Structures are given as C-alpha cells and as structure tokens.
Amino acid sequence: DIQMTQSPSSLSASIGDRVSFTCQASQDIGNYLSWYQKKPGKAPKLLIFDASNLKTGVPSNFRGSGSGTDFTFTISSLQPEDIATYYCQQYSHLPTFGGGTKVEIK
Amino acid sequence: EVQLVESGGGLVQPGRSLRLSCTASGFTFGDYAMSWVRQAPGKGLEWVGFIRSKTYGGTTEYAASVKGRFTISRDDSESIAYLQMDSLKTEDTAVYYCTRDLSVWELSFDYWGQGTLVTVSS
Secondary structure, eight states: OOOEEEEOSEEEEOTTOOEEEEEEESSOOTTOEEEEEEOTTSOOEEEEETTTEEOTTSOTTEEEEEETTEEEEEESSOOGGGOEEEEEEEOSSSOEEOOOEEEEEO | OOEEEEEOOEEEOTTOOEEEEEEEESSOGGGSOEEEEEEOTTSOEEEEEEEOOGGGTTOEEEOTTTTTTEEEEEETTTTEEEEEEOSOOGGGOEEEEEEEESOSSOOOEEEEOOOEEEEEOO
C-alpha cells in the first residue's frame, strides 16, 4: 500500500491568513492526488483532483500543487467556513488517505 | 442534482452480517464506478472497496482490512450499490459513505452520500 503522510496534523491561523499544508506519498504517484474537506457530522467534499484541478463550483480560494511524492494544499485567505479537517488521497494504486490536517481559528 | 443516499446501518453483534444500500439519482448510474469509504469514530478516512461499471466488467477491488469479508455489488436497473458485510468485527464500527468515482481509472470521489453508522458491539 502507498502511505500518505500529512503535516502538520493540525494548525491554527487567523481569518484572512494564507494557510498551507503538505501531503507526502511513500512512492511516486504522478498527479493522482485529491484533496477533501471534512466537517464534523458532514460528508467529505472533493475540492481538488489530479493534484491541481479545482472541482467545478469549488471556490478559487483553494489551490493544490505538486507531483510525484510531494504535494501542497493552500487556502489563500482563510475564512470561517474553511474550518475543517482536510484529507489528501492518492489513486495511483488502490486508494489511500492521509491522516488529515485539522484547520482551526487562532 | 447528483444524490447518494445510504441506508441499512445499525447495531450488530460481532460475527454477524449487515447489508448497506446506496440509492443514486441525478446521473446515469450504470456509467460510473462506485466506492465505499468509512470513518471510524475519531479516526481518518479509509477506502473500503469499489465496483467498476458493467462496461468494465463490474469487477471489484477491496482494502486488505475487509477483503474476504465484504462484498460490493450493484443493480443498475435500480441505481443501487450494495455493501454486504459479513463476519463483522468491532473495528468495523464506522460511518460508511457511498461515493461516485471520477472514472473507472481515477478513484477520486466526486460525490458522497450523507453516511450511515454501523456499530459492531455485543
């Protein structure tokens, strides 16, 4: 199985801050990576697929980058509604998820 | 509008079976691969398995943690995907989500149901 490691596991930032966190794959996955937003009690939402493609309807405030083994997710200006846990997921092989990055307000 | 609605969750004893259903609407169900993903209490997301569309044989793949115990099937005439869970263990306790896959080649999950809770306990 391909292991996905997200860091940090949690972070605290102020409204309006630029926030970034990373996801590392245990082997080359090309650009077969998605990012999801998960709020408590709600279903996850796909935000980005193929490492950098924004799903239709997702705010352009969110951005994904990277390829191979190292990927980054960026929120350009943190909003209250962005408070959630974010998961990366690879689909180069059978899918695996990272452990999540929990984003909180400072 | 794409909608996925899971049902069938509940409390079940270890070693017993349970079948979950996922009823789809708003898209041509038969054209898509479908997956199941779960989240145990306080834990992260875990892919459980998927079923390809009939165009690609309707075959299945599973995570190692459930292989041999869980079976995914589909009824394209009713737009329903199923997750048959046998020999359940306490560690199978989780919210189970049905998802639509981006494509049969790209297991990125573009739509999710609201989830159904399965509790395995004596």
